[in-house]
Amino acid sequence: MSERRVVIASTVGLHARPAKLFAKLAGDLPAKVTIAKEGQEPVDARSLLMILTLDAKGGDEVVLAAEGEGAEESLDALAAELQTDRDAP
Amino acid sequence: MTAEMTGIGVSPGAAYAPVARLAPVPAPPADTGPEPDPAAALARAKTALEAVAADLDDRAEAASGTTADILDAQSMMPRDPALADQIEKALAGGRSTPHAVIEAYGFFRSALEAAGGYLAERAADLDDLRDRTIAVLLGRPMPGLPDPGHPFVLVAKDLAPADTAALDPAKVVAIVTEQGGPTSHTAILAKSMGLPAVVACPAAAALADGTEVLVDGGTGLIVPDPEPGRVRRVLDAEARRNAALEASRGPGRTADGYAVQLLVNLGSQADLAAAAAVDSEGVGLFRTEFLFLDRETAPTVDEQVEAYGQVFAAFSGRKVVVRTLDAGADKPLAFVDHGDEPNPALGVRGIRLARTDAGSSLLDDQLTAIAAAAAKHSAEVWVMAPMVATPGEAAAFADRCRARGLPTAGTMIEVPAAALRASRVLDGCDFASLGTNDLGQYTLAADRMNGALAELLDPWQPALLDLVSLAAEAGREAEKPVGVCGEAASDPLLACVLVGLGVTSLSMAPGAVAAVRAELSTRTLADCAGMAARALHSDDAAEARRAVAAY
Numbered sequence: 001m002s003e004r005r006v007v008i009a010s011t012v013g014l015h016a017r018p019a020k021l022f023a024k025l026a027g028d029l030p031a032k033v034t035i036a037k038e039g040q041e042p043v044d045a046r047s048l049l050m051i052l053t054l055d056a057k058g059g060d061e062v063v064l065a066a067e068g069e070g071a072e073e074s075l076d077a078l079a080a081e082l083q084t085d086r087d088a089p
Numbered sequence: 090m091t092a093e094m095t096g097i098g099v100s101p102g103a104a105y106a107p108v109a110r111l112a113p114v115p116a117p118p119a120d121t122g123p124e125p126d127p128a129a130a131l132a133r134a135k136t137a138l139e140a141v142a143a144d145l146d147d148r149a150e151a152a153s154g155t156t157a158d159i160l161d162a163q164s165m166m167p168r169d170p171a172l173a174d175q176i177e178k179a180l181a182g183g184r185s186t187p188h189a190v191i192e193a194y195g196f197f198r199s200a201l202e203a204a205g206g207y208l209a210e211r212a213a214d215l216d217d218l219r220d221r222t223i224a225v226l227l228g229r230p231m232p233g234l235p236d237p238g239h240p241f242v243l244v245a246k247d248l249a250p251a252d253t254a255a256l257d258p259a260k261v262v263a264i265v266t267e268q269g270g271p272t273s274h275t276a277i278l279a280k281s282m283g284l285p286a287v288v289a290c291p292a293a294a295a296l297a298d299g300t301e302v303l304v305d306g307g308t309g310l311i312v313p314d315p316e317p318g319r320v321r322r323v324l325d326a327e328a329r330r331n332a333a334l335e336a337s338r339g340p341g342r343t344a345d346g347y348a349v350q351l352l353v354n355l356g357s358q359a360d361l362a363a364a365a366a367v368d369s370e371g372v373g374l375f376r377t378e379f380l381f382l383d384r385e386t387a388p389t390v391d392e393q394v395e396a397y398g399q400v401f402a403a404f405s406g407r408k409v410v411v412r413t414l415d416a417g418a419d420k421p422l423a424f425v426d427h428g429d430e431p432n433p434a435l436g437v438r439g440i441r442l443a444r445t446d447a448g449s450s451l452l453d454d455q456l457t458a459i460a461a462a463a464a465k466h467s468a469e470v471w472v473m474a475p476m477v478a479t480p481g482e483a484a485a486f487a488d489r490c491r492a493r494g495l496p497t498a499g500t501m502i503e504v505p506a507a508a509l510r511a512s513r514v515l516d517g518c519d520f521a522s523l524g525t526n527d528l529g530q531y532t533l534a535a536d537r538m539n540g541a542l543a544e545l546l547d548p549w550q551p552a553l554l555d556l557v558s559l560a561a562e563a564g565r566e567a568e569k570p571v572g573v574c575g576e577a578a579s580d581p582l583l584a585c586v587l588v589g590l591g592v593t594s595l596s597m598a599p600g601a602v603a604a605v606r607a608e609l610s611t612r613t614l615a616d617c618a619g620m621a622a623r624a625l626h627s628d629d630a631a632e633a634r635r636a637v638a639a640y
Contacts, residue, residue, distance in 0.1 A: 015208070020162040047171035048162070052208060053200040 004064045004075045009085040013057035018086040023048040025081050030070030033078055036063045045078060091300070091313040096265070096290025097631070098309035098638075099276035101581065101604065103327040104242060104263035104285050105320050108300045109235035111245035115224045122185035127177075130186045134176050137190070137225040138167035141218060144231065166218055172197070187226050194219035235298075236260070242304055244296050248275045258282050263304040265293050265311060270543040271630070279306070280579065283600065287311060308638060330607075337607045338368055341595070343588065345613040350594035351602050352408070354574055358396065361403050364599045371408030371469070373522065373596020374574035375400060377455070381414055387424050387451060393458035394465075401466035408469045410522065410574075410596075411459055412501065413452060415439050415475040425451070434536065439476025439501075440486060452489070460493045473499040473522055477514065478506045484517025502571075503527035508556035511563035511571070522596070523560055525575030529553045547630035548577035554590065554624055554633070561591030572596060581608035582637055588614070589621030616640070 010018040026033055026045035034042035035051065042065060043050035056062055062082065064075050124130035145164035149157045166172065175193035184192055198215045201208040221231045234256065235241065243261045247268040261284065269275050269288040279286030285306025287293075296302065296313065303312040303320055312319070341351035352373030353364045364372070380388050380396055388396075401409055416422045417438025425447050430436035442448030456472070463470035472495050474486040483500040490498035500515075502508050503524035515521060525548050530537045532553050535545035557573065564571030572594030573587050579601035585608060587595060595605060612620070620637045627633035 016162070017158060020158075020165060023165060044171055047169050048165045049169045049197045050171045052211065053197065053204065055204040055208060 001065055001067045002071050002075055004079045005061055006064060006079045006082045007061050008056055008058055009083050011058040011085070013060065014051055014054060014062070014082075019048060019051050021086060022078065022081050023051055026074075026078060029074040029077060031066040031068055031074035033064055033066040033071075033074050035078075036065070037061075038063065091295055093313070094290055094292035094295075094311045096287040096293065096309045096311070097271055097634070098286075098305060098307045099271050099288050100264075100279040100284060100286040101307035102263070102283070102285035102330070103303070103305050103307075103323045105301065105303045105315070105324060106240045106242045106262045107237070108244050108296045108298055108302055109237045109241035110296070110298055111234060111243060111248070112224070112230040112232045113246060114220045114232045115227050115229045117187040117191065117223050117227070118185075120185045120188040122180075122188060123183040124180055124186060127180040130180050130189070131173070131177050133226070134180075134186055134190055134222075135173060137222050138172070140225045141221045141231070142167040144221070148236070163214060163218065166215070167222065187223050190222050190226065191219060194222075237298075242302050244293055246294075248278075256282070258284060263287075263306060265290060265296070265302075265304060267291050267293050271547050271549070271634075280598075280601065333607045334603045337603050337610065339606075340370055341606050341609055343609055343612055343614045343617060345615075347588075347614040349588050349592075349609060350408075350572070351606055352410070352572070352574075352594055352596040353599040353602060354596050355400065358399065360599070361400060365403040367599040367602050369407075369599070369602050371404055371410075372400070373408075373410050373572055373594055374524075375409055375411045377412060377414055378416065378420055381416060381422055382420060383423075385423050387422075387454070390454050390458045390461070393455060394461045397459055397462035398465055401462055401468035401470060404468045406467055408471065410471040410473060410499075413440070413455055413472065413474050414442070417442055434530070440474040440482055441476055443486075456490060456493045456495060460495050463495065469497075470495065471497040471499060471520065473501050473520070475501045475524070476504060476527075477501060478504040480510060480513040480517055483507070483514045487518040502556075502560050503531065505532050505556060508560045511560040512567060515563055515567045515569050515571075520570040520572070521560060521564060522594075523557055523571065523573045523575065523592070525553060525557070525573055525577040528556060528575075532556060544630065548575070548580065548583060549624065549630035549633045551625055551627050551629070551633055553577075554586065554621070557587060557592065558590045558621070558625065561593075564593065565591050570594060579605065581605050582620070582634075585609060585612050585617045586621045586624050586637060589617030589619070 008014055023046055033045040035045045036042035037054055037056055064078055066075050142164045145160050149160035152160055172193055175196050176189045179189035179192040194215050198212045201212045224231045240260055240262045242263045244265045247266050264279050264284055264286040266275050266288045267290060275288055285304055287304060287306055287309045300313050303315040303323055341349040350370045352371050353367055353369045354374040355364050355372045356376040357379045417427055421427050443452045459472060472490050477483050477500045487498035497519050499518050499520035501524050502521050507514050529546050529548060533545040533550060535542040561571050570593045573592050574596035577583050578595040579597035581604050584595050584605045620640050623636040623640055624633040627636050
């Protein structure tokens with residue numbers, strides 16, 4: 001099991017457009033990735049609805065986890081997505 | 090061929106286009122679960138979800154910018170793997186397919202609601218997706234606004250605020266509802282968008298998708314499959330009406346030149362630029378609540394001077410009637426203890442707040458700020474107090490204003506007692522302005538928030554017009570202005586009735602000024618008096634409206 005700890009760059013948090021882009025990307029990647037807030041149950045990164053219920057805000061740290069084939073590349077891609085400020089014009 | 094039908098015309102104008110109906114939200118059948126084959130049931134649910142998502146995809150493609158982005162995000166929700174998991178779980182728990190879908194959406198709805206804020210607002214989106222999914226499962230059309238790809242007349246049983254938020258005036262050319270009344274959400278929205286609208290037309294239930302209809306939002310007449318000649322006549326008249334509106338300029342006048350001040354209502358700084366751009370003689374009702382609501386502490390005098398100054402500057406050289414704080418009832422303040430009132434609409438609200446020490450100093454600060462801002466600008470500043478009930482209250486308020494250098498002080502008349510004794514009320518102050526919305530609620534003893542009583546709250550109620558007449562008569566004798574600010578003034582025909590009753594100014598939503606000016610310019614003062622007499626001789630609002638429309 002590999003993990004990445006990432007701070008959310010978009011100021012609105014993982015809502016609206018940033019959440020949509022993140023879930024879309026997760027759906028296109030080979031590995032099944034989960035996302036969690038510290039101390040909470042991890043949820044499926046492909047599920048926009050579950051991501052919204054995390055209510056992760058800008059500046060919050062989240063934990064991405066995956067295992068098996070493609071885990072490392074998938075985690076890298078999703079971590080990079082979270083580190084992009086999607087509010088920026 | 091379907092016969093002509095009539096409802097209540099609530100927003101003038103004529104339009105001719107095919108009908109597109111708003112499909113109702115389907116009622117799911119009783120839960121017949123458990124499903125004999127849960128795997129097949131899940132597959133059925135997924136097919137329905139995919140159809141909903143594909144429809145959203147199509148609409149996202151046709152849209153652009155933010156709308157496309159939102160629709161795109163929405164289309165991900167029916168395809169969400171977690172949603173399918175929840176449906177599977179509910180099916181295993183013994184639910185029928187539609188009820189499993191309802192339960193699954195409900196799971197995410199409560200999760201989003203619990204998060205609050207922005208996410209709680211998204212909960213309503215899920216309800217819409219749920220209703221669409223259920224409609225597909227039951228083989229019905231998806232609820233929501235139709236989009237036939239050409240301009241259409243929207244026909245519905247009734248419209249909810251959510252339905253109308255997405256209304257595109259480029260596609261919807263008129264609105265017809267089977268239910269609703271003259272003060273319904275549909276009527277107000279249609280008026281503000283300038284769309285012809287007819288409400289309370291039960292016969293419209295027979296109008297099928299695609300039927301060509303001619304709609305007259307003034308008379309309330311709907312003609313299915315009209316003759317071409319008739320369509321041409323009506324649309325020509327409509328073009329002339331629009332041209333008259335375009336050409337309507339300058340101060341309000343009757344056909345024989347009697348002056349009636351046309352003013353705008355203003356309630357927030359956001360609306361200021363648009364309101365100031367309208368060709369009017371000023372602001373007849375400047376609501377100051379926006380400075381006080383939704384905050385922890387009272388605004389400072391300096392802050393108020395700044396805010397009022399912006400309005401006075403935008404209306405430089407014109408009149409601005411400032412209404413002092415109307416808090417209490419449905420507009421409580423965080424920094425004032427309103428106590429526990431069983432009946433807040435009849436409680437300590439408006440000028441009554443000045444009976445308390447805290448309210449009294451709020452009023453002093455506000456008057457000080459208005460006077461300071463008025464001194465810096467060239468607008469003609471008048472001040473009036475809300476919820477005055479007695480001549481004593483009116484005189485005390487006027488004294489307070491004059492002590493701060495505000496020369497023109499008046500009274501809102503929205504309590505029947507103040508209308509009944511208007512001449513004594515006017516003895517102690519300089520002018521009066523009738524707030525017909527609250528005056529209607531108190532005269533007819535019908536709560537403004539109660540939709541079931543809409544017909545009693547109709548500004549055409551003859552009892553309300555009787556009180557307007559009393560107050561206007563008192564103004565004429567005292568030679569002091571008595572105006573109307575409220576929904577009533579923005580209805581062109583009713584505006585003529587009010588002028589006939591003796592009202593000297595009309596203050597309305599900025600969008601209504603041109604239509605009121607145009608209507609007024611076609612009537613003499615004697616016409617207005619005749620219309621007023623007809624309205625007063627009616628027994629209810631509907632009869633008054635009919636009698637005046639036929640004048």
